[in-house]
Amino acid sequence: MPDPFTLADLPALTGRAHADDASLAAAAQDWGRVVQARPAAVVRPGRPEDVAAVVRFAAERGVPVAARGAGHSPFGQGQAEGGIVLDMRSLSRVHAGTGEALLVDAGATWREVLAASLPRGLTPPVLTDYLDLTVGGTLAVGGLGGASHHHGAQTDTVAGLQVVTGTGELRHCSADEDPDLFDAVRAGLGQCGVVTRAAIRLRPARQRARRWRLYYDSAAAFVADQRTAVRDGRFGYLEGQAQLDDETGSWRYLLEAAVFYSLPDEPDEAALLGDLAFDAESVERDDTTYLAFLDRMAEGETILRAEGSWYHPHPWLNVLVPDDAVTELVPETLAATDGADLGDTGLVMLYPVRTGRLGTPLLRTPFGELAWLFALLRTGDPYDVEGCARMVARNREIFERVRDRGGTVYPVNMLPMSAKDWETHFGAAWPELAAAKRRFDPRGILTPGQRVFP
Numbered sequence: 001m002p003d004p005f006t007l008a009d010l011p012a013l014t015g016r017a018h019a020d021d022a023s024l025a026a027a028a029q030d031w032g033r034v035v036q037a038r039p040a041a042v043v044r045p046g047r048p049e050d051v052a053a054v055v056r057f058a059a060e061r062g063v064p065v066a067a068r069g070a071g072h073s074p075f076g077q078g079q080a081e082g083g084i085v086l087d088m089r090s091l092s093r094v095h096a097g098t099g100e101a102l103l104v105d106a107g108a109t110w111r112e113v114l115a116a117s118l119p120r121g122l123t124p125p126v127l128t129d130y131l132d133l134t135v136g137g138t139l140a141v142g143g144l145g146g147a148s149h150h151h152g153a154q155t156d157t158v159a160g161l162q163v164v165t166g167t168g169e170l171r172h173c174s175a176d177e178d179p180d181l182f183d184a185v186r187a188g189l190g191q192c193g194v195v196t197r198a199a200i201r202l203r204p205a206r207q208r209a210r211r212w213r214l215y216y217d218s219a220a221a222f223v224a225d226q227r228t229a230v231r232d233g234r235f236g237y238l239e240g241q242a243q244l245d246d247e248t249g250s251w252r253y254l255l256e257a258a259v260f261y262s263l264p265d266e267p268d269e270a271a272l273l274g275d276l277a278f279d280a281e282s283v284e285r286d287d288t289t290y291l292a293f294l295d296r297m298a299e300g301e302t303i304l305r306a307e308g309s310w311y312h313p314h315p316w317l318n319v320l321v322p323d324d325a326v327t328e329l330v331p332e333t334l335a336a337t338d339g340a341d342l343g344d345t346g347l348v349m350l351y352p353v354r355t356g357r358l359g360t361p362l363l364r365t366p367f368g369e370l371a372w373l374f375a376l377l378r379t380g381d382p383y384d385v386e387g388c389a390r391m392v393a394r395n396r397e398i399f400e401r402v403r404d405r406g407g408t409v410y411p412v413n414m415l416p417m418s419a420k421d422w423e424t425h426f427g428a429a430w431p432e433l434a435a436a437k438r439r440f441d442p443r444g445i446l447t448p449g450q451r452v453f454p
């Protein structure tokens with residue numbers, strides 16, 4: 001157990017420290033709604049130097065510290081029992097940018113980043129499906145989206161970072177300046193530093209998005225078309241889903257693709273879809289502004305909040321499946337998955353990324369040209385503890401099968417993993433990560449909720 005402390009012991013801050021019940025209870029909870037760990041204090045930093053002062057204080061006393069962004073982790077990854085949670089949302093300024101990059105505080109959401117970049121005709125190259133995640137939170141895991149097959153993960157689109165290490169040092173790093181720290185922090189699950197600012201590279205934004213939803217009864221045809229489209233890069237955005245037909249109990253597949261354009265140019269639909277083998281009867285298309293497309297989850301979020309399931313447990317599993325296993329492993333897993341396994345508002349995502357576009361050493365992917373993000377986004381019944389436990393056990397079974405076929409986790413999971421599992425997951429990158437942990441967080445205080453170095 002860490003040395004007990006009170007707020008009066010904390011260093012002087014320009015921000016605020018809190019130990020009231022509401023603050024501690026909020027920091028003890030997350031999107032997963034299963035694991036809870038109550039900190040002794042929540043600090044809302046007023047500037048990066050506050051983060052440095054708090055981490056120095058914590059390192060001297062062996063107090064665990066976790067940064068918290070939007071709190072959308074599924075399994076306590078941003079919690080710190082008896083320790084200090086840094087509520088990074090208080091550091092959310094978007095600073096002035098040059099033409100090519102935007103400097104943002106790590107607690108800013110991607111929605112806030114877009115609000116600053118779009119008026120200048122610019123956009124981050126890769127956005128997550130949900131915009132209300134923080135920059136620091138997604139950089140801690142990687143940040144994948146429908147543009148990753150072009151531009152990699154969000155961690156690949158970062159030009160430089162300001163980081164507070166586990167000894168409380170405030171440092172800058174990039175591919176050229178202190179690259180060891182840069183590589184240890186990007187997709188580093190918060191183990192070696194708290195990101196306080198990020199310089200995000202921007203690209204010209206188009207004004208509109210045309211999106212198609214293409215349906216397939218055959219997994220093989222869906223996979224073949226995904227491979228074709230991801231390799232030739234015809235779409236600006238490419239994702240996919242597997243959908244369960246409740247009546248027949250069978251699965252069908254959805255290829256979701258979009259192109260971004262500015263008028264008077266128009267997408268050439270015949271050229272884009274002509275050689276794909278989807279069910280022509282059920283094509284759905286829409287055409288919206290670029291921002292409306294990026295914010296496509298908003299309507300669903302409003303409904304889920306209103307009906308309550310937004311606040312239910314989320315026993316999520318995200319894995320990366322090797323291309324040579326996808327047509328076997330995915331249908332096999334889905335055949336053993338029914339509506340009860342996914343929960344009322346569960347969703348299965350399935351889309352490929354080109355591993356050659358990913359350049360973040362700690363974002364581990366299977367060998368091969370393509371890796372498939374396979375996400376079982378389950379919703380649990382809050383009154384059915386055993387049901388949630390069954391979902392978590394099922395996650396573990398699927399994880400082991402995927403791992404045994406050479407797959408990895410995309411680390412946004414309600415999945416118990418041992419230190420040995422993490423070592424296997426990080427593979428060739430493990431020695432560097434372990435060395436970076438010893439160097440940048442020698443007291444082992446940062447981000448205990450990830451359970452990488454228990």
Ligand SMILES: Cc1cc2nc3c(=O)[nH]c(=O)nc-3n(C[C@H](O)[C@H](O)[C@H](O)COP(=O)(O)OP(=O)(O)OC[C@H]3O[C@@H](n4cnc5c(N)ncnc54)[C@H](O)[C@@H]3O)c2cc1C
Binds near residue numbers: 031067073077145
């Ligand atoms: C509705 C929804 C949609 C999603 N869609 C996608 C998607 O399309 N693509 C994708 O890749 N992911 C997606 N995710 C997963 C999401 O990217 C991760 O869960 C992410 O870590 C959450 O960000 P957050 O701001 O909520 O961070 P938190 O949950 O608060 O923190 C996540 C982890 O990062 C650490 N952390 C937070 N801030 C910092 C910081 N400044 N420095 C160092 N460490 C930090 C925390 O301690 C914790 O370990 C989605 C999640 C949800 C709930």
